Amino acid sequence: ANLRNHPGAQEFSRNVLLVYSAALVFFMQAGFAMLCAGAVRKKNVQNTMLKNLLDACGAALAFFSLGYAFAFGGDDPMSAKKTFIGTSNFFLMNVEDLAFWLFQYAFSAASATIVAGTLAERCQMAAYLGYSVLLGGFVYPVVAHSAWSANGFLSATALEPMWGVGMIDFAGSGVVHLTGGTTALFATMILGPRRGRFHDDTGRKLAKPKEFPGHSVALQMLGTFTLWFGWYGFNAGSALLLDSLERDKVLALAGVNTTLAGGTAGIVALFANLWALERYTGEPFFDVKYLMNGALSGLVAVTGGCGVLEPWAAVVVGAIAGLLYMLGTWGLVKLRLDDAVDAIPVHMLNGAWGLIAVGLLASPKRLYAAYGHSDHVGFFYSFSHNGADGLLLAAQIVGILFIIGWVMIIMLPFFVWLDWRGWFRSDPLEEIVGLDTSYHGGLMLGGEDDINPEYVSAF
Template sequence: MAASWEESVEYSINTIYLLFSAYLVFVMQLGFAMLCAGSVRAKNALNIMLTNVVDAVVGSLSYYLFGFAFAFGEGSDANPFIGTSFFALKDIPNSTYDYDYSFFLFQWAFAIAVAGITSGSVAERTQFSAYLIFSCFLSGFVYPVVAHWVWSSTGWLSPNSSNLLFTSGAIDFAGSGVVHLVGGVAGLWGSFIEGPRVGRFDAFRNAIPIRGHNATLVVLGTFLLWFGWFGFNPGSFDKILVAYPNTSNQGNWTGVGRTAVTTTLAGSTAGIVTLFGRRLLVGHWDALDVCNGVLGGFVAITSGCAVVEPWAAVVCGFFAAWVLIGLNILALKLQFDDPLEAAQLHGGCGAWGLIFTGLFAKEEFVVQAYNSGAVGTVRPYGLFMGGGWGLLGAQVAELLAIVGWVSLTMGPLFYTLHKLNILRISVDDEIAGLDVSSHGGHAYVHAEEDRPRFYADYVRIQDNGS
């Protein structure tokens, strides 16, 4: 039956909002590129920018051919663990406006963000062919399966399922776990299997600082990511015009605004706490630490952004900062080398975000986000808000499931690439720089002009017999 005029207008407004949000999330790819480029040494800047482009283009095809079906395909083969038949886009749009092309584009923008997180963990020492392989696998299979668990109505962790886990389902509104924890755990395995960069630790296991070459790009990337997060979190209200039963409320407008506020407050709090926390630890102010702190706060609030009060977002950001600081200290003690702190930031703060939601989610907002404000609906909510253990249990289940799934898939993949000698570049190429050794030139000046300068340190080390 043809849709009414009112339904058509509602669908049009929702589609415009969803597409605009997708564009904002895609802008985050530029933010990732700038953040990564500024955080690495100049001799690897071209390589890391190329990998960010590859994450987008390879992830697009992989997610279209395979990923979307694993995440959101429906049909006779539907199951709660791995999605359904391939080419899920073939039958859309349909009369119910579910899973149409705008929804695909929004979810695609999330999928390619995951590979960008992982790329940062293995930066400055990874063969380009390895990027192509793990980016395709991560975007086309590993991430979509987790997205199906939590965001598909047939997923076993979904809060919209007909069979709710612990009568609640896991609340991961915009992906602290689905996106960030997946990317962080994948990066953890990649960085661990590759080992630290040459010169990162001395013979006495002491860390040697390796600073990025351009703080301007790092700050630019941070603000671009901040801007994109307003599509990432508020945009996850994929329908802003929703008829709430038995209420005068016209939709998700208040939820959208509140989500933008909680996102801002969590990131800002984490940034200022990281600024002063690192000042106490290292004795000086560091803009780069603040940038990572801000991003850590955003990562943490992404799970519960729609279901917590603004004051709770401040709490979220405060503890996210200390999670990041603590994990960075631990990483140095374990000689774990992640050039962008991606595993600590996205993995650690993503895990905290899931737990935070289980503690602070407000009942009214949970009903609003997941039951369209239906009167009389009862759902588990945050433990500290009086909602019992159901939601927290589901959050812990999601956390453990993601860590286990990504470890069982990406760990063996990185190990296989390592054994085939197609994961890490040679020591000579690493010292020379990936731009020269793998891409025929440097990001800023001609390769022939830079080659002697980048080989100078290596030649000096060889002459001294070190």
């Protein structure tokens, strides 16, 4: 029975709690904002802050007018047909389940915000506005439609899901994080690194990349905690959408797994980096960046499977997420790709890992509780269950390829075009004096100006 349409008390609770879950997910915007504010230099704080709030505002209008319609418009759970995109319910017309809209809006806002962090400190306002609208209004909704609409070709809740199982992305490792993270990767490839990060003034490659320490680790930490807090709305809240009589138990499982994966990943990243520093430099130290971004990596990775993994599996997912983050952040530096907040290893790498983890570790019992069937389970379970059945794993990989491919064919040309027109990158003087002065009428930081006027005159 479809509980969504049931009257009565559980329905009452589901609707109300979905709104409060949406509020928690919305509050993740504050987390992203603080994370970014802490990670950038003081001269760019205002620019970074503005983008975070503008994302939240813009996503509201975009999801109201187009996004929801593209993602979920005209969903027909009784039909097995697959569609590429929704085509009705524009401007919230004839939408009954407003709590669902609000929850999905908050998700769409998160996706766009991921990108802004990576590009911080060097991106033009016009470019930012352009890619935000394109991502939030079209690219993300198509991914959400494919994975979560009853008529999406990857959907696990379709009447006849792909290969009998579909891609299982419980709360959006793929839909939200991989989409945002992949966009961030293509964007930074085209945009290039911040001035002075990998090259000196004459353009010569630095032997050792220059670190740009953020201006406040306290705000970064606040951002990390706020994101983790909001993640309970994100992951646990997603259980409210299930058509299952055990929604509350799946919800609790999702909360527990979220906690375990985040905690494990933070610890693993911190100590693995400590060990590596000891081994390669002889000067180990506790690098708080690895703890923070490690924890976030674990949270991203468990997002896809939080409702279908056993708790021990969440620990495994988290441990690998922590290692992946460490390798990812090293790899980015090696490739001279500049990511001001490490969003690519956190969201893209671990978004993909989160989908694969479901394909490997989804438990029959938990799948049954959440989705009402367990014909195709995690690869490691399938040996004992019904022979080596890789269909779920295959569906997850198809999902990853689809998301990366879809982002690539739309966003990559767009970024190339922006760059070719000269609309993407701030000009060098703007970057050196800082975007706050360049685009936002000066610093708002009374008496703490750390822009050396000599920089400007020397230019």
